[in-house]
Amino acid sequence: MRTLAARRRHPAATALLLLMALLVTGAAYTALAPSRADATIAPTVEGAVGDVDRGQELFLANCATCHGLQAQGGSAGPSLIGVGAASVDFQVATGRMPLAQQAPQAPQKPVVFDDQDVADLAAYVASLAPGPAIPEPGEVEATDDVEAIAAGGELFRINCAMCHNVVGSGGALTQGKYAPPLDDVENRHIYEAMQTGPQSMPVFNDDNISPEEKQQIISYLDHVNTTPSPGGWSLGSIGPVTEGLFVWVGAMVLLLGCAVWLGAKSS
Amino acid sequence: MSTPAGSTAAFTPTSRTARLSAGAADYLDERIGAARLVKGFARKVFPDHWSFMLGEIALYSFVILLISGTFLALFYVPSMTLVEYEGSYAPMYGVTMSEAYASSLNLSFDIRGGLLMRQVHHWSALIFVAAIVVHMLRVFFTGAFRKPREFNWVLGVVLAVLALAEGFTGYSLPDDLLSGNGLRIIEGVILAIPVVGTYITFFLFGGEFPGETIIPRLYILHVFVLPGIILAVIALHLALVVAHKHTQYPGPGRTNDNVVGFPLMPVYAAKAGGFFFIVFGVIILISGLVSINAIWVYGPYDPSPVSAGTQPDWYIGFVDGLLRLMPGQPEFTLAGFTLSLNVFLPSLVVPGLMVMALLAYPFLEQWVTGDNREHHLLDRPRNAPVRTGIGVMAITSYCVMWAAAGNDLMALAFRMSINDLTWFLRFMFFVLPPVAFVVTKRICLSLQRKDRELALHGHETGRVVRTADGEYFEVHEPLSDTERWLLVQHETYRPMAIPPKAHEDGRKPSVVERVRANLSGFFFEDRVEPVTPRELAAAQHHGEHEAIEQPTGDEAARRELTSGTPD
Incomplete structure (x- = not known):
């Protein structure tokens, strides 16, 4: 203790102390941080088990031009190290990747790869570094439990509706980007989108929205997409703009037509 | 008696x-x-024309609003007390919400006919305002606001503004997410009023937004105060129509001193009564088939979330559009107080100016024409080119504001950048209205020239005749007296003389005189004079003159052809 005290004014003391503090913080973080998905389990897509080697071949042939030979990224595409299998499944299995051209946002195109290809690509990317895994079918199943749907609706309105609209009809973002409509999206992909935050979407990780809550959101969306509109034709469920349009091009045209007809009757 | x-x-x-x-x-x-x-x-006589029934659409949809609104008021609870929803709409089960929203959900799902009545009420509200606008456009473009009807025009503008207020207070009552977002914008707008804004919002909301009093307050405005005033003004509006007698379109036998039409009883009463049921039927049909304001998808109001695609009903859309068009820069801090001109200008100043312009127009036009006579015969829009141009200019700028309110949905639907679209509309806001004015005025003048041609020379028949001499001419069919009367009956104004540098008594012309002369020049400099009897006689004489010069056999045949006898 005395030697330590004697050397406390040594020029290296500050640096040493900082180093020790960093080590302690780092060790504590490693010990306490919530563990992310496990890369050792091969991802499965609709039952197809991924194969890392085949995935790498597919990657080199289809993705490496933009994402780099080691998936390290470049000027044309981001690094894929640590994005996880969930991200690959979302981007490739919804037809967003491979990208046709640089645009404000990757549009959805016809899907190029089959389930096995997607599983292989996911396995390869997951093998690079740990990242969010593809959810199990049980995790993304929509329930018809009323309270889960109601809770999901509330979560959706608070977290999602400002971009996707209250019933998931979609909405515009800045500079030509947009939040797509959610009426024709597979449950698995909704879950993965929340998990990985593709494009402009923020990440809603498990600390933010728990897996159970994610499932409630999926249940809510499933409910609004499968329930017929109680009031009749919904006009796209995008609010008062289409209602106003309908009043002018539907109702007013009809009423003016009636007025013209009645007026013509006299003369 | x-x-x-x-x-x-x-x-x-x-x-x-x-x-x-x-x-x-x-x-x-x-x-x-x-x-x-x-x-x-x-025995009161009303002229008959489809465009005179536009105000009726507004009147009838107002009656339907009163009937359906009474039904809704029997079940709606204007209270912001929080309750847990236990009705039959599953996705809201157990959600905490205001009694107002819960009772609106009950109206939609648990009360027989309630959803239909809600949709009837909302659709007829949209139709009510749309019919007011169409009616107002008819009155404007035909010059029906001229003396002695200026005050009735003013009453009409007041009714339109009251209808907007009535619509907005109703929009806010269900207390769903959409209506709450709308109220939040109104709060922001009132806050932007310099100096007194904060005081007014606290007064209106009974404290911080949203508070617990705004729904009951809007309710009493919506079901009692505003409809009461609207009813009174409608009564006055109609009483003036009776007092002034209805205007009529020009035509043979129709003068400034008579009304040609049918008596109220039985013809017009039957016709108007029948039209009421047509309007009622159309509204019920639409309400039964097309959903409007699906409050259940929006969820209860909560100040934190805002949904994409949040817009007001169409008639408030122009204000929303102005807010979206306005750049954010003009917000200043003056001596510690924020002056939000970026909100104040588009949401209050510009709409205020629009209403002022509407109120002032009849008086302005009268001042410009200096015409103090009564007008009971309507103008054809083409015969008042500047007025028609101004009208189309107003419609155009309104439409740009309107489009701006849907900029996000347009950007989404057409895969455009919302930023570029907004900039485009900002330019269009200044570019399109003057273009619309010039184009409309030119079209009106061209139509007037066409009318002149037609009145002077008759219809082209497309029949080209060759005489035995080898001369070609097209056969023109003269107009019937009825047709010609429509084309020649109107009058034009001429611009006032520019005041001289000094009057005869040495007094200099005042600014007002010069402005008036300039405006008069602006209105009437370009004009097409209607055909005078002398011109008409000359044109007809021209034909005869030719005939006298060459009284040959061929010419006799030609004269027969041009005289319009049926072949």
């Missing part, structure tokens, strides 16, 4: 029904003077 006994004696009803009705009429007449009312009112 004491004479009806004599009249009944003169007419002896034969059947039992006739005796009964005669007795009833007599009874009423002796007590409330029904005969005089019927005589004065039932």
Whole structure:
């Protein structure tokens, strides 16, 4: 203790102390941080088990031009190290990747790869570094439990509706980007989108929205997409703009037509 | 009032029904003077034209609003007390919400006919305002606001503004997410009023937004104060129509001093009554088939979330559009106080100016024309090119504001950048209205020239005739007197003389005089004079003159052809 005290004014003391503090913080973080998905389990897509080697071949042939030979990224595409299998499944299995051209946002195109290809690509990317895994079918199943749907609706309105609209009809973002409509999206992909935050979407990780809550959101969306509109034709469920349009091009045209007809009757 | 006994004696009803009705009429007449009312009112003549029924659409949808609104008021609870929803709409089960929203959900799902009534009420509200706008455009473009009807135009503008207020207060009542977002914008707008904004919002909301009093307050405005005022103004509006007599379109036999049409009883009453049921039927049909304001998808109001695609109903859309068009820069801090001109200008100043312009227009036009006569014959829009141009300019700028309110949905639907679209619309806001004015004015003038041509030379028949001499000419068919009258009956104004540098008494012309002369020049510099009888005679004489010069056999045939006898 005395030697330590004697050397406390040594020029290296500050640096040493900082180093020790960093080590302690780092060790504590490693010990306490919530563990992310496990890369050792091969991802499965609709039952197809991924194969890392085949995935790498597919990657080199289809993705490496933009994402780099080691998936390290470049000027044309981001690094894929640590994005996880969930991200690959979302981007490739919804037809967003491979990208046709640089645009404000990757549009959805016809899907190029089959389930096995997607599983292989996911396995390869997951093998690079740990990242969010593809959810199990049980995790993304929509329930018809009323309270889960109601809770999901509330979560959706608070977290999602400002971009996707209250019933998931979609909405515009800045500079030509947009939040797509959610009426024709597979449950698995909704879950993965929340998990990985593709494009402009923020990440809603498990600390933010728990897996159970994610499932409630999926249940809510499933409910609004499968329930017929109680009031009749919904006009796209995008609010008062289409209602106003309908009043002018539907109702007013009809009423003016009636007025013209009645007026013509006299003369 | 004491004479009806004599009249009944003169007419002896034969059947039992006739005796009964005669007795009833007599009874009423002796007590409330029904005969005089019927005589004065039932024989009142109204001209007949489809465009005179536009105001009726507004009136009838207002009646439907009163009926459906009464039904809704029986079940709606204007309270912001929080309750847990236990009704039959599953996705809201157990959600905490205001009683107002819960009762609106009950109206939609648990009360028989409630959803239909809600949709009837909302659709007819949208139709009510749309019909007011269409009616107002008809009155404007035909010049029906001219003396003596300026005050009725003013009343109409007041009604339109009241309708917007009534619509907005109703939009806010269900207390769902959409209506709450709308209220939040209104709060922001009021806050932007310099100096007094914060005081007014606290006064209105009873404290911080949203508070617990705004729904009951809007409710009493929506179901009592505003409809009461609207009813009173409608009564005045219609009373003035009766007092002034209805305007009519020009035509043979129609003058400034008569009204050609049908009496109220029975023709017009039957027609108007029938039209009421048509309007009612159309509204019920639409309400039964098309969903409007699906409050259940929006969820209860909560100040934190805002949904994409949050817009007001169409008639408030222009204000929302102005807010979206306005750049954010003009917000200043002056001596510690924020001056939000970026909100104040588009949401209050510009709409205020628009209403002022509407109120002022009849008086302005009268000042410019200096015409102090009464006008009961309507203008054809083409015969008032500058007025028509101004009208189309107003429609155009309104449409740009309107489009801006849907900029996010347009950007989404057409895969455009919302930023570029907004910039485009900002430019269009300044570029399109003047272009619309010039184009419309030119079209009007061209149509007037076409009318002149037609009045002077008749219809082109497309029949080209070759005479034996080898001369070609096209056969023109002269107009009938009725057709020609429509084209030549109107008058044009001429611009006032530019005031001289100094009047004869040495007084310099005032600024007002010069402005008036300049405006008069702006209105009437470009004009097409209607055909005068002398011009018409000359044109006809021209044809005859040719005929006299060459009285050959061929010419005789030609004269026969040009005289418009049927082949």
